[in-house]
């Protein structure tokens with residue numbers, strides 16, 4: 368190619384890479400905003416403005432090798448063989464569809480049964496497929512694997528790094544049975560050693576091979592371990608988790624794994640326990656992902672043992688900063704190479720110069736709230752708290768069926784479920800049917816049938 372054409376091509380690529388929001392993402396965000404029910408289109412809403420929502424895989428490796436009580440998976444999941452080529456092909460299909468319908472730069476969970484039942488090569492290939500389709504993949508695991516597995520996932524046999532950074536969520540709670548070393552935990556505290564070991568493997572990987580990590584901690588909450596949420600928060604705050612996510616148990620999945628009255632735990636109960644653990648209030652209502660009955664998140668920084676929110680929702684100036692940020696940057700993906708990132712920010716600032724004084728004012732207030740000393744010497748790091756409350760299958764099924772018929776349910780419980788499904792922030796792709804479905808629908812309605820088909824296609828013994 369002549370040098371001039373080459374240079375022109377490079378400039379064109381740079382301009383495209385420094386576009387604040389990718390064209391396809393902008394279209395997907397507009398569509399998501401328009402689809403939201405009226406009550407969800409609020410100033411605090413992030414769906415359709417900052418993100419199209421989270422995504423997850425389904426039917427890619429349904430089997431697990433631990434036994435949880437409760438378990439969201441249909442009982443047929445345990446009879447499906449974990450099979451690398453099937454996983455890669457399914458992930459490819461689902462991610463290609465998500466790329467077409469939701470743009471790029473969205474967070475997607477590699478989720479099913481247990482991801483580490485895949486060999487490290489197949490696991491790595493699945494993550495690479497997700498990245499190739501513009502997703503930010505996060506592997507969801509019970510965390511009961513060894514360092515060699517992690518190294519082989521991140522590093523090729525000839526010693527090359529496959530990933531600059533791994534995003535992994537480890538699920539640890541005392542409702543899980545069969546973990547090596549603690550097959551029947553009697554308390555959450557007994558798992559702390561395993562949580563630490565999990566984080567330590569990633570720290571070792573970073574030290575030895577330079578692979579970074581984003582770690583999340585997941586925990587299912589029932590009346591049995593609700594009182595231990597605060598102590599889990601205190602223990603994990605000292606480990607390098609960037610997110611702590613809690614899920615009050617819902618009646619979904621294998622009925623033989625339900626042992627308690629899970630309805631006794633509400634999203635408010637769990638939030639109060641997290642606040643007790645972190646020792647401060649966790650403001651959430653000013654930044655909302657989807658419906659407040661489904662999700663609650665508090666974004667902040669942990670420095671010198673104290674957690675401080677990025678935005679103080681009681682300060683009108685911080686709320687104005689939120690509005691300006693969302694208007695100016697919208698769905699901009701900040702994870703990109705330095706040169707296109709600087710150029711993308713410059714393009715936003717050139718269009719909306721008022722973001723500069725707003726950002727400076729916010730930064731000054733944030734530093735004052737957190738404390739200069741804490742920020743500089745307190746090993747500051749971002750830490751997000753999340754509660755995601757899935758719905759019971761008994762309301763999801765009628766709600767979804769009514770939505771499919773274009774009807775609004777008369778029963779207030781079912782109607783509430785319909786509103787939540789319409790504002791869902793966690794979708795799964797069904798390319799054959801040209802549609803996305805909420806994860807609640809996937810687990811409550813579609814998984815049992817899907818697993819029956821997979822059981823025939825992938826029997827445990829081929």
Ligand code: SF4
Pocket residue numbers: 657658661662755756757758787788790791792793805806807808
């Ligand atoms: S998956 Fe269910 S609980 Fe989660 S956001 Fe969607 S509708 Fe709400």
